[in-house]
Amino acid sequence: MFADLLRRLTATDPGHLPAPDARLALAALMVRVARSDGDYAAAEVSRIDRILMRRHGLDADAAGALRTEAEALEAEAPDTVRFTKAIKDAVSLEDRTAVIEALWSVVLADGTRDADEDSLLRLLANLLGINDRDSNLARLRVEQSL
Template identity: 35%
Template sequence: MIATLKRIWKQGTPTTTSPHDAELAVTALMVEVMRMDDKLEDAEHQRIISNLQKRFALTPAEITPLIERARRTSARALDMHQFTSVIVKSFTTGERVHILAELWQVAMADGEIDPYEEQLIRRIAELFGLDHRQFIEAKLEAAAS
């Protein structure tokens, strides 16, 4: 772990983000929500695919490797900040509320919201710089869709 921290310190933080970084960051957060309840439901996986198609206009051939890359990246992640910071730099506040709604959609896809999923989404909302009203707005938007 110390070696990883030293490597990160030497590399520094990139000052710009590419659209591909944003795609990976959003996908990684969706994968984390899906994995949070320790049940890898097909409905949640399909919701991730649907959300990525709508948000980034990706084809199924592009989505499958992106999800696999996001799984590997999130498994190695020390925390959510590396993903949320990219999203904060890449998207407006309104867009971040919609991304949070998409995370809620993943959590709701299997018919129930696990408390751990809700806790993770609440933490992501904080890291997005969103307030409680926006957190609830995103949840209601997801429930209505």
């Protein structure tokens, strides 16, 4: 099911992903972040669903279905570096900044900041072409909205 999307994500030049594929790839990245500390908490799952509902205008069932697909894709996806590079190449800078905010929202959903999550977010921001300052500002915006 995901073979074609994974092949495009890991191609030398993935090009612009169609909206449904980009939506699924970004959801899978949120799942990867949530799973990075070894505790895929219910609060993180709920936060991912709310982000998907808000970003894509989905109802709760559709967001849950997208997240379930994203969980399967994340389990099959290549290493984080290639996966994120493909997203960077396929998604506009403005959207990547919003992605960092969404990722910070997932990290902070369970009320704790794990060192592994912090490290992964720093790597992801860099791979997505977002500098540390802008990532930290995104984190602060998320913290203030909680």
